[in-house]
Amino acid sequence: MLSWFRRxxxxxxxxxxxxxxxxxxxxxxxxxxxxxxxxxxxxxxAGRLPNEAxxxxxxxxxxxxxxxxxxxxxxxxxHAAISVRAMTTDYLPTTLRSYLALDDQTAVSVGRSGHTxxxxxxxxVESLWGAATDxxxxxxxxxxxxxxxxxxxxxxxxxxxxxxx
Numbered sequence: 295m296l297s298w299f300r301r302x303x304x305x306x307x308x309x310x311x312x313x314x315x316x317x318x319x320x321x322x323x324x325x326x327x328x329x330x331x332x333x334x335x336x337x338x339x340a341g342r343l344p345n346e347a348x349x350x351x352x353x354x355x356x357x358x359x360x361x362x363x364x365x366x367x368x369x370x371x372x373h374a375a376i377s378v379r380a381m382t383t384d385y386l387p388t389t390l391r392s393y394l395a396l397d398d399q400t401a402v403s404v405g406r407s408g409h410t411x412x413x414x415x416x417x418x419v420e421s422l423w424g425a426a427t428d429x430x431x432x433x434x435x436x437x438x439x440x441x442x443x444x445x446x447x448x449x450x451x452x453x454x455x456x457x458x459x
Contacts, residue, residue: 320375322365328382329358335387342394344412350419354386357426364433374433381422389418 318324333355340348358378364370370378393415404410409417 320370320372320379322362322370325362325370325375325378325382326359328379329355329362332382332387336390339390339394343390344416347390347393347412347415347419350416350423351386351390354381354419354423354426357423357430358382361426361430361433371433371436374429377425377429381426386419386422389415389422 333352336343336348336351336355343351358381361374361378362370364374393411396411400411405414407414
């Protein structure tokens with residue numbers, strides 16, 4: 295009877311079942327794969343989205359690509375990785391799908407907010423672009439801080455100490 299309760303837990307020592315591939319969803323490879331799927335989705339639906347929104351969405355994806363690419367120099371900060379994954383798999387696709395779900399007449403009509411869905415879409419995508427740009431700036435700033443710290447270490451390590459005679 296106990297085996298029934300443990301059947302989905304993998305091996306008795308708690309490790310995953312043999313043959314199971316466990317990929318870190320925040321790894322650069324997984325983030326690049328999600329980004330590729332998002333770019334494909336945008337390109338596939340470019341004819342149904344306003345041109346400005348397509349351009350802004352591609353600016354978001356380009357910025358996200360730059361963030362992920364910083365992992366080539368050092369591991370990606372966990373906050374940056376989580377934000378990139380959320381924007382890639384949820385925030386931007388949900389925004390675009392919500393617009394695509396509208397019929398053509400509704401997409402150009404003025405809503406209760408006083409804006410058209412096209413205007414709202416562009417505003418939301420531009421907000422995501424701003425957030426992605428902020429994450430990229432923070433990631434680059436972290437790289438500058440790391441370089442400064444390394445420089446201070448090297449200077450301390452290899453310059454003559456005040457204690458030397």
